[in-house]
Structures are given as structure tokens and as C-alpha cells.
Amino acid sequence: MKVSILGAAAVLASVASGHTIFCQLKTSEKTYPVSHAIRTPTYDGPQTDVNNNNLACNGPPNPTTPSDKIINVKAGETVSAIWRHTLQSGANDVMDPGHKGPVMAYLKKVSDATKDSGVGGGWFKIQEEGYSNGKWGTDNVINSGGNQQIKIPECIEDGQYLLRAEMIALHGARSVNGAQLYMECAQINITGGKATKKPATASIPGIYKSNDPGLLIDIYNKPPGISSPYKIPGTYRNLSGV
Ligand SMILES: *[C@@H]1O[C@H](CO)[C@@H](O)[C@H](O)[C@H]1NC(C)=O
Ligand SMILES: *[C@@H]1O[C@H](CO)[C@@H](O)[C@H](O)[C@H]1NC(C)=O
Ligand SMILES: [Cu+2]
Helix, strand or coil: CHHHHHHHHHHHHHHHHCCCEEEEEECCCCECCCCCCECCECCCCCECCCCCHHHCCCCCCCCECCCCCCEEEECCCEEEEEEECCCCCCCCCCCCCCCCCCEEEEEEECCCCCCCCCCEEEEEEEEEECEECCEEHHHHHHHCCCEEEEECCCCCCCEEEEEEEEEEECCCCCCCCCCEEEEEEEEEEEECCCCCCCCCCEEECCCCCCCCCCCCCCCCCCCCCCCCCCCCCCCECCCCCC
16 A cells, blocks of 8 residues: 555656657658657647547647658558657657556558548557556557557558557546547558458547546556456457468
8 A cells, every 4th residue: 555655656746747759750661750750749748538539649738740741661561659758858768657558559541641630430459568567568668768669460451541659658547537648640651561451440539438447547556467457448450460
């Protein structure tokens, strides 16, 4: 009991400085500059209302800047979504380590990645990492210098997509809308896809409910993995295999 209260207090004290932004994409070709083909905000704050349209690609109270760039990505390759505390931060300043929770990535096929708002249907989750062996997905991203590895499925159709990378911090998630959701959308053009599968899709907002067990959770007093496994919010679509 005592330990968990101290832990929570330490986290609260460090929250203001600790948010994060998916600000850069690395492909097998190169690491693109900060904000290249990604709609980045200047303020690194979270979204907290899972029913808000800004859950798709961020937005007020963290207004994002559009980009007219599109990054070419090969189906089947692994890209890195690079996370930083601010647009100026280095690899040793990814996010406050008190921010613990799942990491995931979604795709949505669009006709014009530079213009599509992302709001609405068409999204499918292609990567997720929750809690295992005492580590959260966020711990692993921080420890790898901000790199979230995302394998682009081989089986999907070619074309323009929004790639939405997300990290969720659960330190305040014991009350409704206390989870902090961080996300940005990258604009990509996928080539070399086999077009053998059409994944089931979902809407954003709509992928999460505020009382999902993975979003309304006291990770300090009921640590996942001890009383029950952690349930990552949103449905993962396993598209491996052809
Ligand atoms: C996407 O890639 C294809 C194949 O290389 C290319 O023909 C097309 O112009 C690209 N589209 C964009 C928007 O970059
Ligand atoms: C996804 O499906 C493949 C092939 O059916 C399987 O080998 C793999 O374990 C699955 N991965 C996950 C994370 O469920
Ligand atoms: Cu934060």
C-alpha cells in the first residue's frame, strides 16, 4: 500500500514535463526529418476523451500542422515510429518513464493521405504491445531511444495510407478519462503489397470506450500480470501469413 501511494505521488510530480509526440518516421530507406509527412503538434499533450474526433490524428487542444509530404513504404518492411518528448528532444528524452501503458499502430487506406482527416471508418490495428515480463510497451519504446517498431503487412493493397502510432499512459487511469492517449498520423504510400487480404476495420473515434478495462485501470494498486493479464484496448488484426 505505502509503496503504491509513494509511486503515484512521484508520478504526479513529474507529469507536466513528461508527454510525448510521434514526430519522425524511419523506413528501410532512411530516417526522415522531424515532422516530414507527419501531422505534428507543437504541444505534446494527450487526448483524454476517446469519443472525440481528435482521437484519430490528434488536434486541439494540441493543434497539428499539416504536411504536403508522403513517405514511400514497402509492404512487409518494418518501420520505426520515433517518439520524442518535444519536437526538439533527443533519443534520451522520449517520455517521462512514469508514463506506463500500451503501444500500438493502426493503418487506414485513403485516397489522399495529405488531406484525409482520419476521422471515421477504415482503421485496422497492425501492431500492439501491452504488458509482459514486467515491462510495458512504453518502457520498451523509451528504452530503445523512442523507436516503436511496426511491421507493415505484406498482404494489404498498395496505395496511400495514414499510419497512426499511439502510446497510452495509464498513471492517472484509475478514474474515467484519466488515461492519456498520445497519437500522430504519418502520411505514407505503400507499394509491393500482395492485396490478398482485406482486414476488418473500425472507426476512430469508436475503437475505444472510456470504461475499457485497458483504459480504466489502477495499475499501481492492481498491477496487471498479478491479478489478471492486461487487456490492450482496440482489436488487433493479425495479418501475418499470406
Ligand atoms: C506511390 O508509389 C507508386 C509506386 O512507386 C507511385 O507510382 C505513386 O506515384 C506513389 N504515390 C505517391 C503519392 O507518392
Ligand atoms: C499471427 O498469425 C500468425 C500466422 O497464423 C501466427 O504465427 C502468429 O503467432 C500470430 N501472431 C499473433 C500476435 O497473434
Ligand atoms: Cu504526459
